[in-house]
Amino acid sequence: MSDIKAILSKVPLFKQLPDEAVTLLSECAEEVSFEAETQILTEGAMASTFYVVKSGEVSLQVQQPQSIPLVIQTINGNSLLGLSWISPPYQWSFDAIALDKVEAVEFHAACVREKLQAHPEYGFLIMQSILGVFLERLQATRTRMLDIYGVTKEVIPGD
Amino acid sequence: MISANQTSATIADSINEPEASPFVPLPYKIVNKHHDTQDIATITIEPVDKAIPPYKSGQFNMLTVYRVGEIAISISSPPTSGKRIVHTIRDVGAVSHALFNLEIGDVIGVRGAFGTDWQTDEPGDADYLVVAGGIGLAPLRGAVVELAEKVAARHNVNLLIGAREPAQMIYETDMKRLEQMGVKVYKTVDMADSGWKGSVGLVTELIEKAVFDPKNTKALICGPEVMIRFTARKLIEFGIAAESILVSLERNMQCGVGLCGHCQLGPYLICRDGPVFPWAPPVKDLLSQKER
Numbered sequence: 001m002s003d004i005k006a007i008l009s010k011v012p013l014f015k016q017l018p019d020e021a022v023t024l025l026s027e028c029a030e031e032v033s034f035e036a037e038t039q040i041l042t043e044g045a046m047a048s049t050f051y052v053v054k055s056g057e058v059s060l061q062v063q064q065p066q067s068i069p070l071v072i073q074t075i076n077g078n079s080l081l082g083l084s085w086i087s088p089p090y091q092w093s094f095d096a097i098a099l100d101k102v103e104a105v106e107f108h109a110a111c112v113r114e115k116l117q118a119h120p121e122y123g124f125l126i127m128q129s130i131l132g133v134f135l136e137r138l139q140a141t142r143t144r145m146l147d148i149y150g151v152t153k154e155v156i157p158g159d
Numbered sequence: 160m161i162s163a164n165q166t167s168a169t170i171a172d173s174i175n176e177p178e179a180s181p182f183v184p185l186p187y188k189i190v191n192k193h194h195d196t197q198d199i200a201t202i203t204i205e206p207v208d209k210a211i212p213p214y215k216s217g218q219f220n221m222l223t224v225y226r227v228g229e230i231a232i233s234i235s236s237p238p239t240s241g242k243r244i245v246h247t248i249r250d251v252g253a254v255s256h257a258l259f260n261l262e263i264g265d266v267i268g269v270r271g272a273f274g275t276d277w278q279t280d281e282p283g284d285a286d287y288l289v290v291a292g293g294i295g296l297a298p299l300r301g302a303v304v305e306l307a308e309k310v311a312a313r314h315n316v317n318l319l320i321g322a323r324e325p326a327q328m329i330y331e332t333d334m335k336r337l338e339q340m341g342v343k344v345y346k347t348v349d350m351a352d353s354g355w356k357g358s359v360g361l362v363t364e365l366i367e368k369a370v371f372d373p374k375n376t377k378a379l380i381c382g383p384e385v386m387i388r389f390t391a392r393k394l395i396e397f398g399i400a401a402e403s404i405l406v407s408l409e410r411n412m413q414c415g416v417g418l419c420g421h422c423q424l425g426p427y428l429i430c431r432d433g434p435v436f437p438w439a440p441p442v443k444d445l446l447s448q449k450e451r
Contacts, residue, residue, distance in 0.1 A: 057358065059359070068352075068353040070351075071351040071355075071359045072359065073359050073360045073364075074347075074357075074358040074359045074360060074364075076358070076364070076367060076368055077367055077368065078367055079367070099356070139389075140360060140361045140363070140364070143361055143385065143386075143389060144349045144360075144361065146385060147323065147349075148292070148293075148382075148383040148385050148386055149292060149293035149294075149321070149322060149323035149327065149349065149382075149383065150323065
């Protein structure tokens with residue numbers, strides 16, 4: 001088993017996948033690292049890669065010309081960084097900045113898309129795993145929109 | 160019963176000190192106060208004369224502001240802090256507003272301690288995940304201090320804190336002390352500001368960072384009930400057994416002793432059967448149903 005395949009096999013996101021599906025992914029992947037403050041993704045740029053963060057933390061953010069960037073979310077160990085490579089126009093919606101030293105597996109998006117199309121039986125399973133990340137982030141975003149930590153009314157005796 | 164070897168003085172004391180009634184507030188003086196945030200303050204109180212019985216982490220007291228009213232507030236100090244008790248108050252209504260505005264030297268009434276606890280007096284040999292959302296950290300503070308003292312030298316004790324924004328983080332000075340005692344503290348906010356260098360996202364996203372053996376981990380959760388549900392589900396996904404998860408709930412506690420029925424949740428009275436419950440049916444299911 002290649003080093004990269006061994007790494008991917010341990011990532012929770014891919015743990016349920018059959019060995020063949022992990023092999024397909026590993027053929028499009030390599031290990032990379034980023035120093036703190038490196039810009040990994042840039043809003044508007046082509047989404048030609050995506051990552052599984054092994055260690056370190058990445059800030060997903062939106063720039064504001066006259067103010068500080070707005071941080072949408074931070075992504076840490078064993079999480080997927082980059083989703084816009086899946087469907088056209090394949091452009092990043094946000095910036096991604098390494099908050100500290102980041103060790104990651106980088107995937108070449110075009111290579112992965114080709115493999116998924118060529119092997120739909122594994123492509124479906126891989127996309128199902130990635131859809132889980134979409135769902136989790138959608139649910140987390142919705143929960144944050146609820147402002148659950150907001151002020152609640154004091155209960156008054158007799159109410 | 161008066162024994163034969165009691166002196167006349169102790170006999171007199173025992174006559175004058177009937178067992179504290181759970182219905183009669185005992186006067187306590189505020190001896191320390193600080194503002195955690197714009198609308199959250201922490202007070203330390205000590206008895207003017209008689210003290211309430213010993214308490215456990217996770218229990219609550221009924222606090223009276225004379226001429227205003229009474230509300231249930233969690234105890235935030237560990238049982239080892241003697242007769243001094245810490246309470247953290249968020250200014251959200253008439254009584255909490257009055258409490259929030261009291262000063263050192265003011266006297267309040269205290270009934271308690273009531274309810275079930277986090278079972279941290281006998282923590283056992285296990286890793287711990289303590290997950291707090293917003294002011295939900297207040298009922299957990301005593302338990303975390305106990306775990307720091309009793310468990311952190313032998314096992315992983317993780318404290319995961321979620322808040323709306325950095326300015327809403329409470330007990331900042333405590334966190335440094337807890338880290339020195341071996342507790343691993345992880346924080347996240349829903350909305351970051353320019354000074355925030357930490358995580359941004361739901362508190363459940365911190366679980367991945369924590370170090371624990373899922374097969375031998377106990378979890379304590381307190382916060383908004385939506386957050387409790389999501390966190391409990393996520394912990395189970397990580398392999399923690401549902402029976403190892405305790406949650407703390409809050410309802411309209413008024414009498415504190417299970418008589419008035421205002422804090423009913425299904426078959427339970429939260430003041431008597433809770434506020435700390437195992438994450439099991441029917442509590443687990445009741446939290447996702449509309450109350451009738």
